[in-house]
Amino acid sequence: MGSWLLSGLVVLGACVAGGRACECNRYPWGSWSTCTRTCGRGQSTRSRAIQKDRYYARHNCGVFCSPTTMSRECNVNGCSSACQVGDWSSWSPCDPCVSKQFRSRDLLRPAEFGGRCEVTSLTDDRPCLADALCNIQQTDCVNKFLCDNGRCVAQKLVCNGEHDCGDGSDEDGCQPRRPACPRVVEPIPSVQLMGSGYSMVSGELRGEVLNNAYYGGQCDTRSQGLKLYRLPSNLLNVSFQVANMADDVEVKLYSDSAEYVNSDNNSENRGTSGSANYFFVQQWSHSDRSSHHSSFLQTSRTKDSIFVRVHKKVAVSEFQMRSEGLHASETLLRALSALPLEYNFPLYSRIFQDFGTHYFTSGTTGGLYNIVYQYNRQTLESSGLDKSEMAKCAKKETVFWILFIPIRKSSKHCYEH
Incomplete structure (x- = not known):
């Protein structure tokens, strides 16, 4: 132990005696080499311009200026790659309710790091002639009016001057009627966006889920200053008294x-x-x-x-929807009606992508x-x-x-x- 300590002190004394420590800037670093890869995490190196001259030996530069080479990561971003899709599946049997056949293909690998994807769709359909009957039970509206699109609305909404069905069938052949609201009213600002779907996956608004242009024949209004706004059937309440701090x-x-x-x-x-x-x-x-x-x-x-x-x-404004009896949008209903009876993952998942x-x-x-x-x-x-x-x-x-x-x-x- 004593001999090791003594030898260490001798080396240290030799290094610092007389202020003879090596000035490493006499041997500057060279430029970084070209990266070994253009993407996907490569390596680049550089070295000191070492000259083992008399100064190098006398001042122990081999010790003070070590290491003489350095390396670092470069081009760490992943390499761009195009998407890859599988082959089309065989055509499904003809769906008797929509008179269509469907096929799909899988996304095997998405495009990465700026790569292109020329694929526009993972699903496809074509018209066909079904050899079976549609087994969907027809809507029974009991004492309500059956709209052409399959909705059921109250009989009192027929010929009331408003398109409660959404397709206009409840107003076909009707005489002009006095509007439900005697005064001039306006739709609530951004009321359509209140009925939008929301994707928890992407954190973005999606298509219209609730039809906030449906009033159910009622004239429920809210005022803001001199303006009067009509409350849709889906909304329980809306308030314009919002505190801004x-x-x-x-x-x-x-x-x-x-x-x-x-x-x-x-x-x-x-x-x-x-x-x-x-x-x-x-x-x-x-x-x-x-x-x-x-x-x-x-x-x-x-x-x-x-x-x-x-x-x-x-x-x-602040708004609150009703907890039940909500009126779905025509766009959502049409999308649901177009789905095949047999489960098809790409087509069914498209509903969540769109709405x-x-x-x-x-x-x-x-x-x-x-x-x-x-x-x-x-x-x-x-x-x-x-x-x-x-x-x-x-x-x-x-x-x-x-x-x-x-x-x-x-x-x-x-x-x-």
């Missing part, structure tokens, strides 16, 4: 127009999440993004400016409010406000004067400048 108003400062445009593009590509009982719908349309950016850049070139973006999710896995039982509708302030940099510097103070003032102005949200404490400093 200033706490979630977000402010972002940009040093120039290019930074703002880049940030806006990134936010467009960023996904959003949703849930089956709370969601936002963007009600306020905006101009084409590319033309907006072009106009924005053109305007900003006229002066040296900085920009402040204020944005907030603004709630407009989602859930529908909304309650939620909040609203929109995204965005406003961008442009400030002359020179004027701002002479005003006495720094960038942080200016951003706070822009937020307070938007909250109070545009969003009409009361603020607890106003800043005299903002109004003076």
